[in-house]
Amino acid sequence: MSKIVTLNGNMAIAEAIRQINPDVVAAYPITPSTSIVETVAQYVADGLIDSEFVCPESEHSAMSVCIGAAAAGGRVTTATASQGLALMWEMLYIAAGLRLPIVAAIVNRALSAPINIHGDHSDTMGARDSGWIQIYSENAQEAYDNFIQAFRIAEHPDVRTPVMVTFDGFIISHSLETMKIEDDEAVKKFVGEYSPVYPLLDTDNPITVGPIDFTDFYFEHKVNQLEGIENAPKVIEEVGKEFGKRFGREYGFFEEYRMDDAEVAILLMSSAAGTAKETVDELRAQGKKVGLIKLRVFRPFPARKLAETLSRLKAVAVLDRATSPGAEGAPLFVETRSALFDYPERPKIINYVYGLGGRDITPEHFHQVYRKLEKIASTGKVDQYYGYLNLRE
Amino acid sequence: MKKAKTLEELKNATWKELPIGTVNPDPANSLKNFTGTWRSGKKPIFKKDTCIHCLFCWVYCPDMAIIVKDGKVLGINYDYCKGCGICEVECPTKPKSIEMVKEEVTLS
Ligand code: SF4
Ligand code: SF4
Numbered sequence: 001m002s003k004i005v006t007l008n009g010n011m012a013i014a015e016a017i018r019q020i021n022p023d024v025v026a027a028y029p030i031t032p033s034t035s036i037v038e039t040v041a042q043y044v045a046d047g048l049i050d051s052e053f054v055c056p057e058s059e060h061s062a063m064s065v066c067i068g069a070a071a072a073g074g075r076v077t078t079a080t081a082s083q084g085l086a087l088m089w090e091m092l093y094i095a096a097g098l099r100l101p102i103v104a105a106i107v108n109r110a111l112s113a114p115i116n117i118h119g120d121h122s123d124t125m126g127a128r129d130s131g132w133i134q135i136y137s138e139n140a141q142e143a144y145d146n147f148i149q150a151f152r153i154a155e156h157p158d159v160r161t162p163v164m165v166t167f168d169g170f171i172i173s174h175s176l177e178t179m180k181i182e183d184d185e186a187v188k189k190f191v192g193e194y195s196p197v198y199p200l201l202d203t204d205n206p207i208t209v210g211p212i213d214f215t216d217f218y219f220e221h222k223v224n225q226l227e228g229i230e231n232a233p234k235v236i237e238e239v240g241k242e243f244g245k246r247f248g249r250e251y252g253f254f255e256e257y258r259m260d261d262a263e264v265a266i267l268l269m270s271s272a273a274g275t276a277k278e279t280v281d282e283l284r285a286q287g288k289k290v291g292l293i294k295l296r297v298f299r300p301f302p303a304r305k306l307a308e309t310l311s312r313l314k315a316v317a318v319l320d321r322a323t324s325p326g327a328e329g330a331p332l333f334v335e336t337r338s339a340l341f342d343y344p345e346r347p348k349i350i351n352y353v354y355g356l357g358g359r360d361i362t363p364e365h366f367h368q369v370y371r372k373l374e375k376i377a378s379t380g381k382v383d384q385y386y387g388y389l390n391l392r393e
Numbered sequence: 394m395k396k397a398k399t400l401e402e403l404k405n406a407t408w409k410e411l412p413i414g415t416v417n418p419d420p421a422n423s424l425k426n427f428t429g430t431w432r433s434g435k436k437p438i439f440k441k442d443t444c445i446h447c448l449f450c451w452v453y454c455p456d457m458a459i460i461v462k463d464g465k466v467l468g469i470n471y472d473y474c475k476g477c478g479i480c481e482v483e484c485p486t487k488p489k490s491i492e493m494v495k496e497e498v499t500l501s
Contacts, residue, residue, distance in 0.1 A: 220406065
């Protein structure tokens with residue numbers, strides 16, 4: 001039976017891992033993801049799950065163990081954050097290149113320097129071209145739901161690509177929330193059995209994985225790799241719908257909040273959506289035509305779908321919780337603006353960076369953005385397309 | 394579990410025809426890669442009279458160039474010996490039972 005419980009984001013992920021009982025969990029604890037790994041280690045020690053738990057000497061090794069175990073044919077998971085994800089860097093690309101359906105919970109945290117343990121998206125945004133599917137979660141419920149779906153997406157025969165499920169450090173990882181945990185058996189049934197395509201342990205069909213590949217094959221292998229993530233949208237959609245049918249919470253690429261007849265909107269990801277929704281409600285009560293789009297899947301980027309929704313607006317503000325130094329705006333903005341390029345009717349679009357290193361974002365900041373959008377919508381003019389929220393300037 | 398195509402079958406394969414995940418279906422295909430062609434300047438000579446068959450050379454050789462049968466070193470397989478000289482350094486006998494000597498290569 002499903003039950004209503006009070007959990008934080010990390011405990012919700014640990015619960016999902018307990019229910020899924022993967023073959024191997026290899027992880028090195030790092031704030032704010034530590035309690036996921038700690039709890040899973042406890043579950044293994046208590047005999048609640050029979051996963052092989054490996055605690056190597058670094059995150060680089062943790063991802064290496066995941067790769068080895070996944071290549072052997074196992075269902076594999078890990079969790080990390082920030083510097084830990086950064087230390088996994090070269091192995092992330094290898095996991096994707098080898099088409100290993102590893103699932104990782106990433107608790108979003110700022111990257112050094114300066115050292116900071118709080119939530120922003122610099123870590124996963126840095127990994128956006130590593131070949132992993134990226135799913136962002138607003139709260140603990142979504143983190144749990146996304147994590148369960150991630151196995152189905154990653155392991156789908158047409159996809160076979162690793163997935164990272166992310167949620168904001170401390171705000172979600174450590175805040176208690178009332179949420180629904182589904183029935184153990186129902187989750188196991190939803191995730192299903194995993195059958196690897198070319199497991200190294202299939203000794204009747206010996207293979208080599210990850211061999212050297214020069215000018216003759218590298219290019220073909222790389223394009224072959226892309227096919228997995230290009231096949232992902234269909235699967236993400238199907239799995240999100242099936243999850244909805246089974247558990248009552250349906251998922252797509254993004255959530256549209258009060259977007260009917262909206263003239264201006266904010267586009268963002270993760271926990272800030274909660275505060276933004278509050279603000280939208282306040283403004284709607286005043287009769288203002290404002291809305292919110294919360295993006296869930298950043299990779300593969302749902303460019304066409306998003307652009308279709310945005311193209312009917314007058315003005316859009318894209319809010320990024322990361323920067324892209326030297327680029328023409330922060331990552332979500334750059335992708336979104338590029339997605340709109342082919343649409344003859346497109347909104348004015350601006351970019352704000354917010355919340356770096358866990359800096360708070362409150363309804364007042366969202367009011368500020370919506371005021372700006374209304375001004376742009378009425379004048380048709382953008383005086384400054386890039387700025388910061390809640391920064392001492 | 395799938396049976397992958399052999400390397401021979403994949404020789405001119407397009408990206409669509411390749412097995413996913415860089416899988417190389419040919420086990421032990423490095424046998425076809427003669428690393429001995431990398432040797433430049435020196436090659437090891439095995440001297441069976443002083444050899445105590447400790448197999449240090451076999452353990453340390455980074456390729457598969459030390460020929461061993463029934464626990465005894467028989468010689469060097471020059472098809473795979475890249476001439477690194479590690480075997481000579483590791484050989485514990487005095488005088489050494491493997492000695493690196495000058496090798497002239499005539500390019501044709
Ligand atoms: S020279 Fe190097 S490659 Fe050749 S036999 Fe000795 S150790 Fe092996
Ligand atoms: S290291 Fe020297 S003594 Fe030992 S087996 Fe090799 S050649 Fe013989």
